[in-house]
Amino acid sequence: MKPLFTSSILLLLFTSHVPPSLAYTPLSDHSLHRLLLLPPLPTTHTSYQDPDFDPLHGTLLAPILHPRVPGTPGHARVQHHFATFARTHLHPSWQLEWHNTTATTPATGAQQVPFQNLILRRDPPWSSSSSAPPKGGGEVARLTLAAHYDSLYRPEGFVGAVDSAVPCALLLFVARAVDEALTRRWEDVGEEGLEEEEKGVQILLLDGEEAWVEWSEADSLYGSRALAEAWEDTRYEAGSSFATPLEAISLFVLLDLLGAAEPNIPSYFPKTHWAYQNVAKVEQRLRKLGALETKPRKPFLAESEKEGVQFFRGFVQDDHVPFMQRGVDILHLIPTPFPSVWHTMDDDGAHLDVPSIRDWARIMTAFVAEWMDLEGYFGEAGAERVESKHSEKVEL
Ligand SMILES: *[C@@H]1O[C@H](CO)[C@@H](O)[C@H](O)[C@H]1NC(C)=O
């Protein structure tokens, strides 16, 4: 991605600050505690290996920390990791959808390079009662979490740990962390209770974000440009709540360049500042509860109070742009300034700050849980709640 300071698109975005009318339920302190999810780091860090995010052995992250240039075997191995993870660790109702295209790049001449986005999608169980995708599914407003998995073509051997192996691993983590509570909630409320609210969640593992020679409109965002275009042209069956999969995106949350210590995440867009504030609030509450490990000089999201003209600073060119140009609401979680290792050979596992990654995992899980109204569905209490409801039904 590329920092670009322009306000032309921001001007258009100033028209509305009003959040959509979807329910958003803050988690209780009790749930936030349950959600701590990760065992605390032992005080002697040296020998400790996080099971998910250890750069050498973590089951989510380590398989991504290799060069993964589109069309190479390293790229294919990471695709395999994602698909295997989803099939092994997520509820069987998750749909895996590939969106494959090819394009030429200025580095590779006439050769067609493959770009393959992977979409992991979970809709409420009753929504599949209509016809199958792509025609069906137009009732569901989807929280859309995105990161890119390709790595830079040059320098050769570039790993791209913050760019964007860590964000991809975080998205896998979040999907797994909310999965069971989501199952419980949907079993509990059933179709009747949710007439006007059909919320799903999808994860976009995007390909071809990086420029091959020099960042330009044509040489960058290969995967996201193709996907935004395809989703604009895909029509749901007549009478659906949404006309296209693009319109069905309730919020597009793009994670990028995360995994270094002391990130400063600005609020880039007035239109989605309310969503930024929700994530910032989650971070604040988790810090106050002592649930985060890092002790940064200031919070990761420190711009909750920002308003009005303070937004005229521009934004970072990244995978959200093709979606934003088509009217999708964007929350861009990317630090400014970029981590110092950005696009250097030092952007590798050894330069990651694992406590910051674990804190991002907690923050994002809590945000997604609030978005999906999962209060009351975590831990044993959540299981009991669903069971007692079922036994009530049996007694009746
Ligand atoms: C798209 O690419 C993926 C990953 O290489 C592959 O597994 C899948 O079969 C491809 N799908 C189609 C329709 O070509």
Ligand SMILES: [Zn+2]
């Ligand atoms: Zn990059």
